[in-house]
Amino acid sequence: MNWISNYVRPKINSLFSRREVPDNLWTKCPECGTMLFHRELSENLNVCTNCDHHMNFTPRERFAALFDGGVFVEVKVPEPITDPLGFRDQKKYPDRLKAAQKATAEKEAMLVAEGEIGRTPIIAAAQDFSFMAGSMGMYVGNAIIAAAERAVKLKRPLVLFSAAGGARMQEGILSLMQMPRTTVAVELLREARLPYIVVLTHPTTGGVTASYAMLGDVHIAEPGALICFAGPRVIEQTIREKLPEGFQRAEYLLDHGMLDRVTHRRKMRDELVAILRMLTRQSPAVAGDLPAPKTDVAPIAVADTPVTPKTKVEKK
């Protein structure tokens, strides 16, 4: 500790750091460090243009890019009781929930919607990692059940995008009970002979992997996604050795037979359309750009008002 480190360096640093990153305009790729302009990044579906690293993609951004013309209708999810245990750690659970709602402008960690992709009607559900690490609590369970029931009612396939740190500890045993509950949802689809495609995105772990995320008819993962039951840190502590490079990443799981495919986010939509249309024995999709569907095509029974998709990429 001297005059140079205490006084001169902070001053110099503050002088330079001030012009470093204007808020919301530039994002630094966590993998290769390239600075990416927000427009360029969102046009590339939040994938680094330099190294193809797949960054977090919120359900709303994903649906805007997935559905034809960015048009989708939200499926209503029954509200569970909040804070069933009266949980409190260093913060109260309701306060954590409120903070997450404020930070994401979303109600909970999963969004369910209906609409068309490549003129193929589907139900889609996407987990929001930016909302309390996408953790699976009663709302997420309800969302998956609602998605499955809606799919069965409209006889449509369900495409589910998973992303979660695991179960939501603040809901204790009731979060654990979402494993059998969501499995019942998968059973409903199975019985109705409707395709259930899981797209595993970074990261998909714990009780989420050990229930609906590993029960799909087809498993597709985004490149580099961490997919596991026990996290690498827990395993290293248990077996006391270093894990190999790429352990529990999508490509590793593909090699070990747990996935059907690893697909780049830009190619995901076309691939989903192709698979779904074959599984439901429909004619091949028309290649190239499609005109936006007429809004009255999408059924709007138990649904909220359509949401205008956001184009702005929120920076973490």
Added chain:
Amino acid sequence: MTTYLEFEKPLAEIEGKAEELRAMARNNAEMKVEKEAAALDKKAADLLRELYKDLSPWRKCLVARHPDRPHCKDYIEALFTEYTPLAGDRNFADDHAIMGGLARLDDLPVMVIGHEKGNDTKTRIERNFGMARPEGYRKAIRLMDLADRFGLPVITLIDTPGAYPGKGAEERGQAEAIARSTQKCLEIGVPLISVVIGEGGSGGAVAFATADRVAMLEHSVYSVISPEGCASILWKDAEKMREAADALKLTAQDLKKLGVIDRIIKEPSGGAQRNSAAAIASVGSELALMLAEFAGKKPADIIKERRRKYLDLGTKGLAA
């Protein structure tokens, strides 16, 4: 030799003194100690009752993990006849953390499956401390499927810290194996009765505790994560496990209020570890009662009601 838990220390002292007195009397015939010793015995019994009357959630965790508690093997040996173990997942290996096979409960043929922790160093290592690998869950799937095809009720005994977090287990699809096992639980058209006899550790427990009826021993626990794990994540301090145990609501009593389990099975005074035979007997009679509820039920109805039960679960909270 009794293994005393940390909070049982005062009890150990009293029981130790009574033992000492009796030992002295054995060496010296003229000493009349029986009166004092009996008084100490009574004091110990009172203290034991007092200690166990209102165990904190963390203490329940310690009791649930107590090494002297009867384990799956003890229950199977005492309650069932003609137990015929069936081994292997037909793919990779036989997982010794999971026991299972055909057996008779009061002459009724059933399939019994459970986690076995082992009771000394050798068997604990052999059983991997009750932490199953994918092979264990796949063996359970195979046995549940077999039971379903031949109309045998399935009884599962839950006692695991959780699924094994190892490299090989992950490579062979630990998550998928657990998911499929839970799915199998929801698909079989025979009664599925589950008893948590010790620790119900997260996904490793759910994989075959997704049942028509779930009972828990009075001092067993069932949780989404261990209190230590929860404390290190939410409190950033594994030493806060007492607070975490409180917050997680992992006791049989709380789970009953939440509607997650159906019955609480009483344990003998001072916990199952002090009187294995009594604990095993009460599990046996509760199992018979729960099984009787399913006499004459159609497979399709069993499946439907089980699914309904899980879909409806979680409407009750604990009024704080």
